[in-house]
Amino acid sequence: xLYLSQAVGRPVRDQxxxxxxxxxxxxxxxxxxxxxxTGIVVNTNGREIFxxxxxxxxxxxxxxxxxxxAIDISKFQQRPNExxxxxxxxxxxxxxxxxxxxxxxxxxxLDEVEGSMHLVAVDVGASGLLRRLGIEGPWRTIxxxxxxxxxxxxxDWEDVxxxxxxxxxxxLRVPHKGLAELHPADLATIIDxxxxxxxxxxxxxxxxxxxxxxxxxxxxxxxxxxxxDLEPGRAADILEEMDPDEAADLVADLSDESREExxxxxxxxxxxxxxxxxxxDEDTAGGIMTTEFVAVPATLTAAETIDRLRDLEPDxxxxxxxxxxxxxxxxxxxxxxxxxxxSKPNVVISKFMFGEPVAVRTGASQEEVTEVVARYNLLAxxxxxxxGRLQGIVTVDDAIDxxxxxxxxxxxxxxxxxxxxxDR
Amino acid sequence: xxxxxxxxxxxxxxxxxxAAILGVLGPGLVSxxxxxxxxxxxTYSVAGVKYGYELLWVLLASQVVLFFTQEVGARLxxxxxxxxxxxxxxxxxxxWVTFLTITMLIANVGSIVAEFAGTAAALSLFHVAxxxxxxxxxxxxxxxxxxxxxxxxxxxxxxxxxxVSLAYFASALMSHPDWGTAFHSLIVPSGNPSAAYWLTVVAxxxxxxxxxxxxxxxxxxxxxxxxxxxxxxxxxxxxxxxLLTNLIAAFIVVACAAGLWSxxxxxxxxxxxxxxxxxxxxxxxxxxxxxxLFAIGLLxxxxxxxxxxxxxxxxxxxxxxxxxxxxxxxxxxxxAFYGLxxxxxxxxxxxxxxxGLPLVQVMFxxxxxxxxxxxxxxxxxxxxxxxxxxxxxxVSGRFLQVVGWGGTGLLVLLSITLAWSSFFAPA
Numbered sequence: 001x002l003y004l005s006q007a008v009g010r011p012v013r014d015q016x017x018x019x020x021x022x023x024x025x026x027x028x029x030x031x032x033x034x035x036x037x038t039g040i041v042v043n044t045n046g047r048e049i050f051x052x053x054x055x056x057x058x059x060x061x062x063x064x065x066x067x068x069x070a071i072d073i074s075k076f077q078q079r080p081n082e083x084x085x086x087x088x089x090x091x092x093x094x095x096x097x098x099x100x101x102x103x104x105x106x107x108x109x110l111d112e113v114e115g116s117m118h119l120v121a122v123d124v125g126a127s128g129l130l131r132r133l134g135i136e137g138p139w140r141t142i143x144x145x146x147x148x149x150x151x152x153x154x155x156d157w158e159d160v161x162x163x164x165x166x167x168x169x170x171x172l173r174v175p176h177k178g179l180a181e182l183h184p185a186d187l188a189t190i191i192d193x194x195x196x197x198x199x200x201x202x203x204x205x206x207x208x209x210x211x212x213x214x215x216x217x218x219x220x221x222x223x224x225x226x227x228x229d230l231e232p233g234r235a236a237d238i239l240e241e242m243d244p245d246e247a248a249d250l251v252a253d254l255s256d257e258s259r260e261e262x263x264x265x266x267x268x269x270x271x272x273x274x275x276x277x278x279x280x281d282e283d284t285a286g287g288i289m290t291t292e293f294v295a296v297p298a299t300l301t302a303a304e305t306i307d308r309l310r311d312l313e314p315d316x317x318x319x320x321x322x323x324x325x326x327x328x329x330x331x332x333x334x335x336x337x338x339x340x341x342x343s344k345p346n347v348v349i350s351k352f353m354f355g356e357p358v359a360v361r362t363g364a365s366q367e368e369v370t371e372v373v374a375r376y377n378l379l380a381x382x383x384x385x386x387x388g389r390l391q392g393i394v395t396v397d398d399a400i401d402x403x404x405x406x407x408x409x410x411x412x413x414x415x416x417x418x419x420x421x422x423d424r
Numbered sequence: 425x426x427x428x429x430x431x432x433x434x435x436x437x438x439x440x441x442x443a444a445i446l447g448v449l450g451p452g453l454v455s456x457x458x459x460x461x462x463x464x465x466x467t468y469s470v471a472g473v474k475y476g477y478e479l480l481w482v483l484l485a486s487q488v489v490l491f492f493t494q495e496v497g498a499r500l501x502x503x504x505x506x507x508x509x510x511x512x513x514x515x516x517x518x519x520w521v522t523f524l525t526i527t528m529l530i531a532n533v534g535s536i537v538a539e540f541a542g543t544a545a546a547l548s549l550f551h552v553a554x555x556x557x558x559x560x561x562x563x564x565x566x567x568x569x570x571x572x573x574x575x576x577x578x579x580x581x582x583x584x585x586x587x588v589s590l591a592y593f594a595s596a597l598m599s600h601p602d603w604g605t606a607f608h609s610l611i612v613p614s615g616n617p618s619a620a621y622w623l624t625v626v627a628x629x630x631x632x633x634x635x636x637x638x639x640x641x642x643x644x645x646x647x648x649x650x651x652x653x654x655x656x657x658x659x660x661x662x663x664x665x666x667l668l669t670n671l672i673a674a675f676i677v678v679a680c681a682a683g684l685w686s687x688x689x690x691x692x693x694x695x696x697x698x699x700x701x702x703x704x705x706x707x708x709x710x711x712x713x714x715x716x717l718f719a720i721g722l723l724x725x726x727x728x729x730x731x732x733x734x735x736x737x738x739x740x741x742x743x744x745x746x747x748x749x750x751x752x753x754x755x756x757x758x759x760a761f762y763g764l765x766x767x768x769x770x771x772x773x774x775x776x777x778x779x780g781l782p783l784v785q786v787m788f789x790x791x792x793x794x795x796x797x798x799x800x801x802x803x804x805x806x807x808x809x810x811x812x813x814x815x816x817x818x819v820s821g822r823f824l825q826v827v828g829w830g831g832t833g834l835l836v837l838l839s840i841t842l843a844w845s846s847f848f849a850p851a
Contacts, residue, residue, distance in 0.1 A: 091513050093521025093746070104746025105515065128744060132518035196651055229651070 002060055003123065004085050004108040005132050010063035020044055020294035023064055025086040027053075027078070034118035034157055037110065038082060040064060053176060059117065066121060080165050082299035083162075085119065093191055093198070095161040097179065102193040107131060109154060122160055127151030168396070179206070188217035200229045203238075212241035215250075226255045232258070236265035239274070245290040245398065248277035277392075286367045288399070289383045289392030295323040305335070313401075320379050323390055324353050330388040332355055359384045362391055366399075373399040451644035452658065453496055456665025457582055458670055459490075460589070461729030462722055463535060463794075464530050466787040469675045469702040471624050472680025473691050475616075476601070477609040480677060482625050484610050486632040487670040489831040493802060494662040496809045496820065496828055497638050501645025502652055503818040504695025506544020508642050509744035515814070519640045521744045524804055529768075531635040531797040532737040535729065537771035538653050542699065542726030544776050545699040545783040546719040555777050562773040564729045566766055574731045574794035581728035589672045591709055596675045597710035601682035610674070619846040626842045629835070630795025638801055640736045643743070652818055680705040694782040702784070730769070738764040796839050802832040812838050 002069030004026065028035035040051050040059070041341075057067040083089060085108050096103050111122040127150040130136040136150075143150050161179050170234030178185060179202060191199050191214060203211050203226055215223050215238065227235045227250065239247045239262065251259055251274055263271045266327045273291050280286025296305050309319055322340065324333035333353035343352050359382040360369055372381050373396055380393045437671045460468075469478045497508070504511055509528075512522040540558050547557035568574040616622075645658065684691070691701045703718035710717045738761050742748065747760035776786075806828045809820045820828060 091517060093510075101748065106518070106746070110709070124746065131519060133522060134519075195646060199503055 002117075003128075003131065004110065005089065005128075006061040007059060007064070007110075008086055010061065012040075012044075012064045012066065014066050015057070015068060017065075020066075021049075023059075024048055025047075025084045027082050027084055028119050029079070030081050030083055030162075032118075034111075034113055034120050037117040039120070041084065046280075050362070053117075059143075060336060078312075082346065089162060092162070093194070094155075095202075096155050096159060097161055098122070098155070098159040099181065102190060103155070119157055121154040121156050123154055126151045148257075177282065184210070184213035185217045187214040192218065192222060199226055203230065204234070208241045209235045209236045216242055216246050220249070220253060223250050227254060227262070228258050231262045233265050236262050240266055240270045243290050244270070244273045244292060245276055245288060245392075248274045249282065249287075252278050252282070272360045280362060283366050284362065285307075285360045285364040285366070285383045285394055286391065288369070288401075289362075289394045290367060291392045293323060293380075293382070293390070293393040294319055294321075295325050295331075295390055298324050298326055298350040299348065299352070301342045301346050301348050302340055305349055306340055309340075321382075321393075323357070323382055324349060325390060331357060331359055331382055331384050331390045334382070342373075357382060359370075359388075359390075360394070361386070369394050370399045439671055446732040448800045451648070452498065452639050452662035452665035453668065454582075454665075455494065455641050456662075456669040457491075457585065458640075458728055459634065459637060459669045459732075460585065460633060460725060460730045461535070461539060461575040461631075462726040463538040463729075464546075464631045464673065465565045465676060465722055465725055466538075466542070466545075466702070466784055467624075467791050468628045468676040469680050469705060470691075470693055470788055471716060472629050472677035472705070472797040473684045473702065474624060476681040476685040477606045477678070478614045478616070479624060479628060480606060481613040481676060482628045483632070483670050483674050483677065485613070485834075486629045487666050489629075489834065490529045490633050491663055491666040492824070492827050492831055493633055493638060493805070494641050494666060495659055496643045496824065498658045498662055499641040499655065499815070499818050500791070500805065500809055501649050501819075502654060502658060503815045505646045505651075507646055507740060507743045508639050508801075508805065508808075509629055509740045510789055511808050513744050515539065515811070516804075516809060519527070520804075524801065525741050525744045526640060527797050527800050528635045528740055529737055530539070531794045532733050533768055534735050534790040534793040535634065535636060536737075536768055537775045538787040539726045539729040539733065540772050540776040540780070541786040541790075542722050542729070542782040545787070546722040546726065548696075548699060548783070549703065549715050554781065556778040557775045561726070561730065562769050565727065565734075566769055567591050569735065570762055571764055578728060578731060581724045581731075584720060584724035585728060587722065588717065589675070591706055591717055591721070592672065592675045592679050593704050595683060596679040599679060599682040601678050602686070604680055608683075614767040615721065617845060619842075622838075622842045622845045623792060626795045626838055627791040629838060630793070630798065632673070633798060634800055635801045636733050636736045637739045638798075638805060640732065643739055647667075652816070655818065663726065674710070676705075677794070679708075683708055684747040684807075692790060693784045696780075698782070734765045734768045737768055738762075761817070775846045791843075795835070796842075799839065802828075802835065806832055 007023050008025070010023050012023055013019050016179050021042040024042065024043040025041035026037050027039035027041065027050070029038045035051075038053050040053065040056055041051050042051060042064075052065070055066050055068050055100050057065045059065075078084075089105055089108060092105055093102050094105055095101075103124045104123065105122050105387050107123035108119060109123055110117050113120065114119075121301060127136060127139075130139050130150070140150060152319060154223045155253075179190070182190070187210075191202055194202065199222075203214070206214065214228060218226070227239075230238070235258075239251065242250070247270075251263065254262065263275065266274070277286070277289070277291065280289075282288075294309060296308055300308065305322060309322065322335040322337070324335060328334040333350065334357040335349060335353045339352055339354075343349075358372060358376050358378065360372055362383055362385055364383075369381060371379070373394070378396065380395045381399070382390055383392045383393050448607055471482075498510065500506075500511065506514075509525055512524050540561060543561040544557045544686055547560075548554065565574075569579055641662070644652040645654075650658065680702070684701070689704075691698055695787070700715060701719075703715045706714035706717050741760050741764055742758075745760075748758035775781075776783075804819075806825070809815060809828065812819045
């Protein structure tokens with residue numbers, strides 16, 4: 001076991017024991033579970049030279065010993081998956097995927113794995129800090145005298161995601177695999193702790209759907225920042241993946257130019273939907289509804305309706321309710337999934353649908369919607385226009401948002417509050 | 425074919441614009457205002473009472489330096505999205521950031537002690553004993569911060585502070601100041617070889633440009649997620665903040681000069697009655713009520729500082745060592761953050777318990793400590809802001825580098841002058 005801080009600055013000797021410089025940095029190849037050390041940076045007379053790991057016989061807290069006396073100082077090419085531990089990782093922020101937070105690297109722990117040296121863990125504990133300050137020994141003695149142990153905290157490299165940094169000497173091309181597997185709400189919490197440029201880096205590395213889910217969980221002002229920092233084409237792709245009601249709220253908050261540009265780059269169908277939703281006042285049923293619902297003509301049979309569900313609407317926010325339109329396109333009934341499944345396949349749905357569906361107008365206030373949802377115990381309530389045509393649905397999760405008093409969502413000293421939009 | 429842009433509901437559009445303005449016009453003004461804390465009011469008063477209009481040039485000079493130090497701090501925050509200690513950690517490593525953090529914390533604990541002295545001084549005008557007022561102030565502030573309500577209450581303190589500042593404007597105008605001398609002193613620096621003079625100069629600079637203010641502006645910009653595109657708005661904000669701070673400071677000095685100094689009233693800053701004497705500068709406006717008015721202003725200023733300085737300190741320390749900082753965390757999720765805040769407050773409160781402590785002198789000397797430690801902080805700031813790789817397009821140009829290093833150099837020179845004068849000059 002070796003800590004990077006113990007090796008850096010130690011002498012490097014050739015095979016005859018002649019000192020040729022000091023250890024400046026180590027290079028690892030990212031990608032494996034535990035990245036193997038592939039090279040060493042040696043500081044010799046103020047100049048940095050790179051040596052391949054093959055030429056190193058040993059490395060420990062006493063320094064490095066080379067297996068050769070002939071140093072090949074041919075130009076070193078840093079490959080895209082290689083990073084310098086001290087320069088690119090030490091003291092930087094990383095994401096602790098397991099603990100779902102952003103922490104700072106105090107030291108890096110290297111170990112022999114299957115005969116070669118690998119980066120195995122990140123030291124984020126107090127003992128790492130004390131080691132870097134050069135006072136770990138005395139503290140250990142004191143702690144021992146008090147029958148205590150120094151707090152040690154390591155994060156296994158597998159649970160680490162290095163944050164992409166534009167200022168790093170190389171742009172890390174690290175797939176944020178671990179991050180993508182997190183629940184969107186956790187991912188949003190982590191991204192919220194990052195600086196603005198780092199956030200964009202993480203979002204860029206995710207696929208559109210994961211990015212949309214994570215953005216959907218963020219504070220409105222954060223969403224706006226991210227979307228405006230992203231390349232517009234990518235922002236449009238991500239918006240297409242979001243629920244249209246969320247996307248519309250978000251697009252409404254963008255600056256005029258970004259809004260025009262991003263909407264123009266979205267697929268026409270999605271852009272139209274978003275624009276339509278944006279015409280409704282935010283506090284009304286129209287403003288919080290989504291247009292992704294299932295509606296079928298009253299003339300279908302149960303079996304045809306189930307087929308339709310399978311084929312057409314995999315994106316719908318909820319399929320527990322299937323809405324039924326009459327020949328003029330007006331809402332005339334609603335079916336539950338249960339009704340559909342228990343009925344005989346060849347029965348026409350108008351025979352067993354619930355014929356007097358509860359609905360709200362697009363202009364209804366958010367409070368009215370909440371009340372209707374609560375009174376009738378609905379998972380979603382349909383929203384209709386003046387002519388009774390179905391425009392969208394408000395799902396229960398969007399309806400109950402109004403019930404939460406906003407301040408209770410964040411109970412913190414607001415000294416470093418980041419917004420004028422907290423009234424939302 | 426693209427559809428014509430659809431008109432949004434007016435509410436949605438207004439909210440965004442309003443947020444954009446509020447979002448940028450903020451940190452500089454807040455930091456500028458919090459600069460006029462208990463130590464600020466007291467130091468400016470002492471300067472006016474002791475030297476009349478003579479030190480007004482120091483205010484003008486420190487306003488210029490304040491603008492450039494705050495500007496560079498804001499720029500660091502905008503360009504990197506990180507606080508000062510976070511950047512120092514990444515660029516210079518653990519040892520340097522430990523040095524910087526300890527330096528800042530010493531200065532900040534000094535400031536917090538001054539805020540406690542401020543509450544004690546304000547309440548002493550109502551015959552409340554210092555230990556009692558310290559205990560009350562510490563309890564109130566810790567409760568406000570840990571329960572998350574400081575953010576709301578701080579505006580109350582700001583508004584009371586603005587009210588009392590207006591009272592100083594009025595008092596200054598009503599006490600018939602010698603405007604000619606005042607303007608002359610504002611522009612032409614005066615010299616005076618005495619140690620006491622230079623001590624007052626250093627304290628005045630130290631209360632205007634502070635280590636915590638430097639950390640505050642940067643963290644605030646970073647935390648608000650402002651970006652490089654907000655540079656112009658932020659410069660405006662910082663400029664307004666610096667101007668406002670120093671305008672208020674100048675009127676406090678003028679009020680004290682015209683109301684007290686010109687009547688040859690001598691105040692011994694180490695005597696227990698010093699607070700009541702300083703309060704009399706508000707007498708032209710408030711008459712007998714001057715004491716009450718001053719006490720209220722001092723109390724509000726102290727409480728604003730008591731919240732902002734510990735929060736900023738804990739934030740800086742946590743960022744340096746990678747502990748969870750305040751935003752988005754509750755007490756049990758960020759024990760280090762809240763633990764540090766409580767630690768700073770309790771340590772400083774205990775200091776005020778020393779019997780017979782000359783409160784005005786304590787507030788004054790805390791500003792001197794701030795000024796002496798400030799250059800150490802600024803050196804890091806200037807090095808970071810000149811780093812092209814870190815700053816990108818927001819890197820300090822040649823002009824800003826010269827001004828930044830020039831200001832830092834002046835502060836060092838000032839400390840040397842003070843040291844020299846205290847050994848060799850007449851008292």
